[in-house]
Amino acid sequence: MKLEIIRNVFLKDRYLLLELSAPRSFSRAVPGQFLHIRIEDSSDPLLRRPLSIHDLESRKRGKSSGEKTIVKILYEIAGKGTALLAEKRPLSQVDVLGPLGRGFDIKKARAANVIYLLAGGMGVAPLYFLAKRLSREKKKIEVLIGGRNKDHIMREREFRDLGCEVHVATEDGSLGLKGRVTALLLERLKAARPQGRRAICACGPKPMLAAVAEISRQKSIPAQVSLEEFMGCGVGACLGCVIRTTFGYKRICHDGPVFDAEEVIWTE
Amino acid sequence: MKLEIIRNVFLKDRYLLLELSAPRSFSRAVPGQFLHIRIEDSSDPLLRRPLSIHDLESRKRGKSSGEKTIVKILYEIAGKGTALLAEKRPLSQVDVLGPLGRGFDIKKARAANVIYLLAGGMGVAPLYFLAKRLSREKKKIEVLIGGRNKDHIMREREFRDLGCEVHVATEDGSLGLKGRVTALLLERLKAARPQGRRAICACGPKPMLAAVAEISRQKSIPAQVSLEEFMGCGVGACLGCVIRTTFGYKRICHDGPVFDAEEVIWTE
Amino acid sequence: MKSKLAVNIGSLKLKNPVIAASGTFGYGREYSDYLDPGELGAVITKTITRHRRDGNRPPRICETTGGMLNSIGLQNEGLEDFIGKKLPECRRLGTRLIVSVGGETNAEYAGIVETLDREPEISAFELNISCPNIEYKDKIISQDEELTYRLVKDVRSKTAKPLIVKLSPNVSDITKTARACQDAGADSVSLVNTFLGMAIDIERRKPVLGNITGGLSGPAIKPLALRMVWQVSNKISLPIIGGGGIMSARDAIEFLVAGATAVSVGTAHFVNPRACLEIKEGIASYLSRHHFKDVKELIGSLNVR
Amino acid sequence: MKSKLAVNIGSLKLKNPVIAASGTFGYGREYSDYLDPGELGAVITKTITRHRRDGNRPPRICETTGGMLNSIGLQNEGLEDFIGKKLPECRRLGTRLIVSVGGETNAEYAGIVETLDREPEISAFELNISCPNIEYKDKIISQDEELTYRLVKDVRSKTAKPLIVKLSPNVSDITKTARACQDAGADSVSLVNTFLGMAIDIERRKPVLGNITGGLSGPAIKPLALRMVWQVSNKISLPIIGGGGIMSARDAIEFLVAGATAVSVGTAHFVNPRACLEIKEGIASYLSRHHFKDVKELIGSLNVR
Ligand SMILES: Cc1cc2nc3c(=O)[nH]c(=O)nc-3n(C[C@H](O)[C@H](O)[C@H](O)COP(=O)(O)OP(=O)(O)OC[C@H]3O[C@@H](n4cnc5c(N)ncnc54)[C@H](O)[C@@H]3O)c2cc1C
Numbered sequence A, B: 001m002k003l004e005i006i007r008n009v010f011l012k013d014r015y016l017l018l019e020l021s022a023p024r025s026f027s028r029a030v031p032g033q034f035l036h037i038r039i040e041d042s043s044d045p046l047l048r049r050p051l052s053i054h055d056l057e058s059r060k061r062g063k064s065s066g067e068k069t070i071v072k073i074l075y076e077i078a079g080k081g082t083a084l085l086a087e088k089r090p091l092s093q094v095d096v097l098g099p100l101g102r103g104f105d106i107k108k109a110r111a112a113n114v115i116y117l118l119a120g121g122m123g124v125a126p127l128y129f130l131a132k133r134l135s136r137e138k139k140k141i142e143v144l145i146g147g148r149n150k151d152h153i154m155r156e157r158e159f160r161d162l163g164c165e166v167h168v169a170t171e172d173g174s175l176g177l178k179g180r181v182t183a184l185l186l187e188r189l190k191a192a193r194p195q196g197r198r199a200i201c202a203c204g205p206k207p208m209l210a211a212v213a214e215i216s217r218q219k220s221i222p223a224q225v226s227l228e229e230f231m232g233c234g235v236g237a238c239l240g241c242v243i244r245t246t247f248g249y250k251r252i253c254h255d256g257p258v259f260d261a262e263e264v265i266w267t268e
Numbered sequence C, D: 001m002k003s004k005l006a007v008n009i010g011s012l013k014l015k016n017p018v019i020a021a022s023g024t025f026g027y028g029r030e031y032s033d034y035l036d037p038g039e040l041g042a043v044i045t046k047t048i049t050r051h052r053r054d055g056n057r058p059p060r061i062c063e064t065t066g067g068m069l070n071s072i073g074l075q076n077e078g079l080e081d082f083i084g085k086k087l088p089e090c091r092r093l094g095t096r097l098i099v100s101v102g103g104e105t106n107a108e109y110a111g112i113v114e115t116l117d118r119e120p121e122i123s124a125f126e127l128n129i130s131c132p133n134i135e136y137k138d139k140i141i142s143q144d145e146e147l148t149y150r151l152v153k154d155v156r157s158k159t160a161k162p163l164i165v166k167l168s169p170n171v172s173d174i175t176k177t178a179r180a181c182q183d184a185g186a187d188s189v190s191l192v193n194t195f196l197g198m199a200i201d202i203e204r205r206k207p208v209l210g211n212i213t214g215g216l217s218g219p220a221i222k223p224l225a226l227r228m229v230w231q232v233s234n235k236i237s238l239p240i241i242g243g244g245g246i247m248s249a250r251d252a253i254e255f256l257v258a259g260a261t262a263v264s265v266g267t268a269h270f271v272n273p274r275a276c277l278e279i280k281e282g283i284a285s286y287l288s289r290h291h292f293k294d295v296k297e298l299i300g301s302l303n304v305r
């Protein structure tokens, strides 16, 4: 499906926000789902690139009565594909499959009273969409964002605007706690009085998610994690994007990208 | 060498004129020489594309004293590479090797009193540059342009502005003589009174050039022809772009693209 | 008038020559949001083995220039699961179902084919003897004419359904394995499977793929696959399913002209889930533009002077 | 501190591991407007045969996805012309000159090497036994271990200069031909030459190349070439010149990590005449970024766990 680009702007350094005009059906998308994007009609790059839905918005369509749906993507220039995407201008189009995959289980998350959203680096991308959905629920949401340094921390203000409590950890200490976002999580868990049920939703690099899973196990706090892997088809057909789970290899694109942390075998 | 695009505009349908800002050294280019252009920093397309120099111009460089050289390229969208080139906007750059190859032998051509320039389709591209150089010489220049129909005939007016006599042949008769440009040549040769020495310079598809060579032989009029072939290196290193000659296979990029018609073995 | 698109692979009648290649189209339903599998000539399943196979450790996929490496390693749930769960869902695919069969011994191949032979929704078998990720007596079966001959012979006796053998391109002379298949009674050969390749992450100085090496597919391999199809079509008389890097109708037509009776499309689905449909339509419009009444006129029409 | 770039191919000392591949760099001077050949580790000439060879009929080149096909067919002016006209011009190249030798019989190869052995400006020989365009007893020599062994043996006795043998990738198991070269006394193997491929012009239903088939080179083949270099480096002890699709320093480093002692760069010149220079500089900056003092530390450093 070809979607028109409405906006594609640098937020900082190598990070951009892309806005696409999408059909109404996209409003059914679930946080954690992704789009599988063909950036150029070219063999270089050949394959699509998976990018999470960062936000969904409905806007009035000028004078006409209808509404249009806007999908937002927060992305980092990581290589050839995303560099080409960054060059795209409004009115041009990208070829999109999706929304794809199994997103966060909102029901499970909102069964808790306090929800911790943990973002490592670009992990903020899907978590903002999730925070928005959860913020309707009048739960306490703590957003913990980790990154190498303060230039890698994004969307703080936007999360606060949703009513979330935001904490930051940077490896070099240039903003917030000096250290990992999982250390921050431990600190926040300790600081909090036991207030009944808690839940964790996390997205970031695999080692971080493994650490989250360990904390989840030790503290008996259910955690959902969103995983990444190179993707071929994006629709569950090629078995190219798997993660080892207690049920064998599962497809990140179709059975995930969100999994229960306890289901994943982290040692591989 | 990266050259900046000054202009890149459609002349008609699938034909464009590209203007590049070039270093002064380009003013030494000879008609018939070409540029070997890398259109994108991508593996699709992988190889460079050869395009003839259509015109050279010197322009005053704003207030500063120097002059800048402008290289013009007349091209047709023939496939992927030229389609991508057509999308390029002013201020962006293309990567250019050249001027390359052995162009028309001006001395030989101007030894004649009447010079026939025969263009088949895109063959007008190098011949305009040649006409411009020859027009300094106060010779009679007849430009014969052939094409499928009138939409494939270009640069008539520009040739006339140089003082050339222009005749056109189209296969469907929508402009000028109905038929081939070589038929037009025979007609023009017949129409002309024997006025001493004549010469032919031609550029176009190989079958047309073979017919020109035959006319050249029969009428004993020396002809220079500019040939095309797929190219690899463009500098004579790979032997990828050869034409059979009486001296064996010769490299079109380096020993040509312009050859004496009598030297080429047309039957292969 | 519309040109005829139907072709025959032995006794297997296809309504058009466009086939979804094994391992790239799941079990036929995965792309249903994007195209109706009923539009295809046939669908070939992911390779099935007797027992459940985990497959290789990730990463399993890596993009290369004009292609991709994969090292899936024949992950599948095994024969019972296929019969119990997958096959019933294939019932109303609306096109021919070809089951790709893999194994480590001749008996395993023969057993699977024998078991599946009674299933009416299966139109044919494709023997995957070429997956570069599994070694058989230290060799890929398809790299050895003798092993190939014996395997095909053993399986042939178990089924009357069309038997297609999928060849590996990682050989000195693919016409020899093709001939071994013909001699052993196969109905068709399918070529090519992937080329064994590798990629290295230079920052970590480790292989990109968890399995170190993987199979190269996609447009990068098209010239090699096309050459092999042409060579084989000059040497044997069996119908050929040709593929490897087919992304467009143009590519598919090259294979037909080189001598393939049908074409298989793999990696293209990942780029464009509607690739098969566009290829089918592109072939149809080529045929009418060139005044061919029947796609069969195109097959093997290469003019080498 | 600058990292050391010098490497040895047997007794052949190269100031850096970047070599211009045969047939893509003429006789060393063709690219002089764009880079000084003295910057390279070595230049390998277009393959030279005893007598003048016309080469194949055009078209000889065709672009494919991520690669190109060529069917030059060893066009060259023959040995006498090489000695009389080309060699004198090679005198001040400023780098090692390796002469690529081709032929149709063992005697032809041996004769050329014997004749050229006395030329001091020649640093080494590369035997091209892999060009897919010339058939020797119905086979490409390099596709036959026995023929390879005998040829290398015959040539070995004619020269004390480093003898490199260039292998064809169109084989089931390239480690076998590599081992034959080692056993026969070669100093190094060079891999890979081009993969036999084909392209068809569907409008005319004719091969695009005048010679029907041609050799595929360029980034499309990189994963296959890299895998072969890795396989060979695990099986033999000779230094390897690795190449096939190297376009950038990144690609070159992959080959070094896989076990190549030097890299050969071919098609990349056509895209970027300064490719070799940029590759050399890219290797140097990678080495210092990763705190390697010597490029030799990188060679074969692949960590497969
Ligand atoms: C479900 C999912 C959701 C994602 N959401 C986002 C997002 O919202 N924002 C964002 O910036 N990034 C996201 N990513 C990562 C993003 O897909 C990669 O950064 C992108 O594909 C890189 O492409 P490239 O061509 O720019 O880089 P390349 O040149 O291809 O590679 C650069 C690096 O990116 C990684 N990469 C390459 N291809 C893939 C792939 N197919 N899948 C995963 N990683 C890859 C590799 O680590 C590689 O070294 C997501 C990945 C997945 C799997």
Ligand SMILES: Cc1cc2nc3c(=O)[nH]c(=O)nc-3n(C[C@H](O)[C@H](O)[C@H](O)COP(=O)(O)OP(=O)(O)OC[C@H]3O[C@@H](n4cnc5c(N)ncnc54)[C@H](O)[C@@H]3O)c2cc1C
Residues within 6 Å of the ligand: B034, B045, B048, B049, B050, B051, B052, B053, B073, B074, B075, B076, B077, B078, B079, B080, B081, B082, B083, B122, B125, B126, B227, B228, B229, B230, B231, B257
């Ligand atoms: C010396 C020389 C000068 C030329 N000058 C001009 C010019 O001034 N204006 C102009 O419009 N065209 C010129 N051409 C032709 C031009 O190079 C091709 O049209 C162009 O390379 C097509 O590239 P593409 O990617 O758009 O098409 P592709 O998709 O590559 O192919 C389209 C068609 O173009 C032809 N073609 C492709 N590559 C080449 C190649 N390397 N050499 C020759 N033909 C090729 C083939 O017939 C092919 O079928 C010249 C060619 C040569 C050899």
Ligand SMILES: Cc1cc2nc3c(=O)[nH]c(=O)nc-3n(C[C@H](O)[C@H](O)[C@H](O)COP(=O)(O)O)c2cc1C
Residues within 6 Å of the ligand: A232, A238, A240, C021, C022, C023, C024, C046, C047, C070, C072, C074, C100, C128, C131, C166, C192, C193, C194, C216, C217, C218, C219, C221, C243, C244, C245, C246, C264, C265, C266, C267, C268
């Ligand atoms: C991810 C992936 C998985 C594959 N799995 C199988 C398989 O299970 N069995 C098989 O015979 N071929 C398998 N193949 C090979 C394809 O069927 C096809 O032969 C090959 O990819 C070449 O075609 P293509 O370039 O169109 O993809 C697989 C290919 C890919 C890319």
Ligand SMILES: Cc1cc2nc3c(=O)[nH]c(=O)nc-3n(C[C@H](O)[C@H](O)[C@H](O)COP(=O)(O)O)c2cc1C
Residues within 6 Å of the ligand: B232, B238, B240, D021, D022, D023, D024, D046, D047, D070, D072, D074, D100, D128, D131, D166, D192, D193, D194, D216, D217, D218, D219, D221, D243, D244, D245, D246, D264, D265, D266, D267, D268
């Ligand atoms: C146009 C061309 C001509 C070639 N000629 C020769 C040759 O004469 N002898 C030879 O050994 N290899 C020849 N080769 C092969 C290259 O040396 C190289 O091995 C191959 O192209 C793979 O490397 P690449 O992908 O970097 O080009 C030629 C390659 C090309 C593209």
Ligand code: FES
Residues within 6 Å of the ligand: A230, A231, A232, A233, A234, A235, A236, A237, A238, A239, A240, A241, A242, A251, A252, A253, A254
């Ligand atoms: S990318 Fe194909 S199964 Fe996930």
Ligand code: FES
Residues within 6 Å of the ligand: B230, B231, B232, B233, B234, B235, B236, B237, B238, B239, B240, B241, B242, B251, B252, B253, B254
């Ligand atoms: S293109 Fe290489 S010799 Fe002409």
